Amino acid sequence: MGKKQCVAMLLAGGKGSRLYSLTKSLAKPAIPFGGKYRIIDFTLSNCSNSGIETVGVLTQYQPLVLNSYIGIGSAWDLDRVNGGVTVLPPYSESSEVKWYTGTASAIYQNQNYLSQYDPEYVLILSGDHIYKMNYEEMLEYHINKQADASISVIQVGWEEASRFGIMNTNKDMDIIEFEEKPQHPKNNLASMGIYIFKWKVLKELLEEDNLNKNSSHDFGKDIIPLLIEQKKKVVAYPFKGYWKDVGTVQSLWEANMDLLDDNSELNISDYNWRIYTVNPNHPPQYISSDAHVRESMVNEGCIISGDLEKSIVFQGVTVGKGTIIRSSVIMPDAKIGNDVYIEKAIVPSDITIPDGMVIKPEKDLDEVVLVTEEMVNEMIS
Amino acid sequence: MKRSMLGIIDATTHLEDLEELTAHRTLAALPIGGRYRLIDFVLSNMVNSGIGSVAIFPKYQYRSLMDHLGSGKNWDLDRKRDGLFFFPASISDSNTNGIGSFNHFAANIDYFHRSKQEYALVANCFTVFNMNFNPVLERHLASGCDITEVTNNGNSLEVYLIKKSKLINLIDSRDATGYTCMKDVVLDINNQLKICEYEYNGYAEKIDSISSYYRVSKDILKSNVWNQLFIKERPIFTKVKDEPPTRYTSTGEVKNSMIANGCFIEGDINNSIISRAVKVGKGSSLKNCIIMQKCTIGENCQLDSVILDKDVIVESGTVMIGTANSPFVVRKGTVQGALMNS
Numbered sequence: 001m002g003k004k005q006c007v008a009m010l011l012a013g014g015k016g017s018r019l020y021s022l023t024k025s026l027a028k029p030a031i032p033f034g035g036k037y038r039i040i041d042f043t044l045s046n047c048s049n050s051g052i053e054t055v056g057v058l059t060q061y062q063p064l065v066l067n068s069y070i071g072i073g074s075a076w077d078l079d080r081v082n083g084g085v086t087v088l089p090p091y092s093e094s095s096e097v098k099w100y101t102g103t104a105s106a107i108y109q110n111q112n113y114l115s116q117y118d119p120e121y122v123l124i125l126s127g128d129h130i131y132k133m134n135y136e137e138m139l140e141y142h143i144n145k146q147a148d149a150s151i152s153v154i155q156v157g158w159e160e161a162s163r164f165g166i167m168n169t170n171k172d173m174d175i176i177e178f179e180e181k182p183q184h185p186k187n188n189l190a191s192m193g194i195y196i197f198k199w200k201v202l203k204e205l206l207e208e209d210n211l212n213k214n215s216s217h218d219f220g221k222d223i224i225p226l227l228i229e230q231k232k233k234v235v236a237y238p239f240k241g242y243w244k245d246v247g248t249v250q251s252l253w254e255a256n257m258d259l260l261d262d263n264s265e266l267n268i269s270d271y272n273w274r275i276y277t278v279n280p281n282h283p284p285q286y287i288s289s290d291a292h293v294r295e296s297m298v299n300e301g302c303i304i305s306g307d308l309e310k311s312i313v314f315q316g317v318t319v320g321k322g323t324i325i326r327s328s329v330i331m332p333d334a335k336i337g338n339d340v341y342i343e344k345a346i347v348p349s350d351i352t353i354p355d356g357m358v359i360k361p362e363k364d365l366d367e368v369v370l371v372t373e374e375m376v377n378e379m380i381s
Numbered sequence: 382m383k384r385s386m387l388g389i390i391d392a393t394t395h396l397e398d399l400e401e402l403t404a405h406r407t408l409a410a411l412p413i414g415g416r417y418r419l420i421d422f423v424l425s426n427m428v429n430s431g432i433g434s435v436a437i438f439p440k441y442q443y444r445s446l447m448d449h450l451g452s453g454k455n456w457d458l459d460r461k462r463d464g465l466f467f468f469p470a471s472i473s474d475s476n477t478n479g480i481g482s483f484n485h486f487a488a489n490i491d492y493f494h495r496s497k498q499e500y501a502l503v504a505n506c507f508t509v510f511n512m513n514f515n516p517v518l519e520r521h522l523a524s525g526c527d528i529t530e531v532t533n534n535g536n537s538l539e540v541y542l543i544k545k546s547k548l549i550n551l552i553d554s555r556d557a558t559g560y561t562c563m564k565d566v567v568l569d570i571n572n573q574l575k576i577c578e579y580e581y582n583g584y585a586e587k588i589d590s591i592s593s594y595y596r597v598s599k600d601i602l603k604s605n606v607w608n609q610l611f612i613k614e615r616p617i618f619t620k621v622k623d624e625p626p627t628r629y630t631s632t633g634e635v636k637n638s639m640i641a642n643g644c645f646i647e648g649d650i651n652n653s654i655i656s657r658a659v660k661v662g663k664g665s666s667l668k669n670c671i672i673m674q675k676c677t678i679g680e681n682c683q684l685d686s687v688i689l690d691k692d693v694i695v696e697s698g699t700v701m702i703g704t705a706n707s708p709f710v711v712r713k714g715t716v717q718g719a720l721m722n723s
Binding site for chain 2: 034035036268269274275276277279281282283284285286287288289291292293294295296297298299300308312313314
């Protein structure tokens with residue numbers, strides 16, 4: 001394999017337990033998003049558009065759909081002769097499978113993969129977030145600052161700062177302190193979980209961390225503090241733009257609704273930064289004479305005979321006559337019957353919603369409804 | 382042993398009646414159905430019928446056809462063995478009046494000799510249909526025919542099934558027999574061959590004029606036609622484009638229309654087919670239109686029975702009215718202004 005300047009390692013093994021039934025048989029990065037995509041499409045497209053063509057994707061939880069979805073990476077232009085995308089599941093060495101116990105151990109266990117390319121820099125990413133970013137620019141910043149590690153940070157609202165890993169920096173953007181979910185944050189620069197390391201430096205740290213039995217082998221909790229402790233040059237790379245963690249039902253719904261907001265900073269229609277995805281084969285959408293579509297996004301293969309308002313409708317969805325869908329996300333191949341009412345809900349893939357069903361948030365709670373098979377069965381019986 | 386077919390698509394057809402739409406591109410590459418090109422139907426049918434070796438024989442203006450097909454990957458024909466072949470004709474070849482020019486085949490006879498398949502399905506490029514060709518092969522074998530011609534409502538669909546060795550004979554003996562193409566053979570009552578017909582009674586329409594293009598496009602909006610053309614188990618494949626889902630705004634109503642991805646709709650659309658990346662401005666009204674990819678229609682425009690080729694810009698306030706029998710056709714890449722009348 002040829003030497004590469006920078007290899008990306010995409011952590012896609014997470015369970016996403018706060019997405020409940022959506023992640024029962026599906027890893028979080030494979031969750032449908034934005035009418036056409038899966039969450040991981042954003043990170044993979046960012047790699048491809050940034051010119052980073054060698055990407056290791058570390059899967060673990062319920063990897064079947066994700067692994068076959070990624071395939072050899074053709075959809076993101078990552079099917080290359082030298083490099084390209086490689087799926088890296090946990091494997092057994094001599095006697096037993098060594099599961100990834102933490103984000104850092106996952107990288108540690110895949111040193112052989114990285115050694116093939118003998119990179120100068122390693123870019124650590126997660127497949128959990130919705131954002132567009134040019135990693136090449138971050139790499140240039142890292143190189144110019146002659147840093148050992150760069151951490152991408154974004155300004156968050158002060159009232160939210162306690163939910164994030166907060167970076168305290170000096171005026172040169174050197175990180176002098178790192179606080180995980182601080183009660184009284186000193187700063188509002190939150191870590192985005194995007195790191196660039198000099199591979200040599202990272203390798204040593206991972207070895208050291210591996211020997212530490214008390215470590216949780218996590219980048220944020222263990223590796224970064226170690227870096228700071230050892231007085232390595234760690235800098236913060238300020239990111240401006242849309243960035244959203246879609247780890248809860250509420251945030252997943254909000255991020256989808258953001259796409260319908262004219263003022264949103266997330267532009268998926270930018271031909272200079274396309275978001276690639278695996279394209280299923282469908283004819284164009286058909287909007288019938290009985291339909292009424294307003295302020296919504298609809299994908300191919302849909303047959304719409306009802307009312308859509310402020311909603312995101314994925315491929316292959318059918319919506320029956322007399323049905324009203326408001327402020328909802330309808331995932332791929334869902335079949336919505338006639339005279340159904342759906343408001344502020346996420347309807348999962350492949351589900352059939354029977355005629356006349358009403359789905360809306362409980363009064364006084366106003367929480368997004370995550371529709372499940374159980375709900376449907378209850379209604380039928 | 383399973384009998385095998387190879388697919389031949391004659392993409393040489395060039396018709397004066399479609400001049401405005403085929404000035405820049407060969408008929409096989411004519412955009413249709415919002416996201417397809419005309420050849421996608423017969424090509425997908427072949428692939429869905431298990432045919433793994435398909436040779437395309439184009440002649441005129443085939444650049445966009447070549448660009449569309451690429452290596453054949455989107456039709457699952459990017460193979461190590463067999464796959465998609467592309468055999469352009471030399472311009473000096475005279476036109477034949479039927480599908481399957483023997484001169485054209487002769488110039489590429491190696492493909493026939495090297496192919497391991499026993500039977501050849503020779504088809505035109507301009508029929509809109511979704512058909513499984515395996516029953517045709519079964520009938521052909523059972524009846525012992527030399528050539529099976531597929532018909533629809535009694536008319537020839539210009540799709541022929543013939544044993545490959547027999548086809549090679551016909552190609553080699555063309556000077557002696559005077560047959561220039563498959564149609565010549567079938568029409569000659571003295572042809573010494575057993576010609577049978579296979580009647581396909583599903584939807585199958587040829588595009589050979591602006592009016593048939595317009596009529597067939599409107600047909601696709603009908604659910605009984607749609608259900609015959611877009612079948613989950615036998616999808617129509619086409620080149621993949623990474624367009625975001627279509628965005629509908631608070632203005633504009635869309636009724637009885639087929640809309641491809643990447644569009645931004647602010648106006649009213651009725652009984653129309655809109656291809657990808659089309660923008661329709663506020664206050665505009667489109668009725669009975671076929672709008673090809675990347676057109677931009679400004680605000681307060683009125684279009685009725687109009688066909689816009691790719692990349693057309695319609696300035697705000699423009700009115701264009703055609704009729705069902707004679708739709709108003711606008712050439713690729715032009716700008717239509719409110720004050721222009723052509």
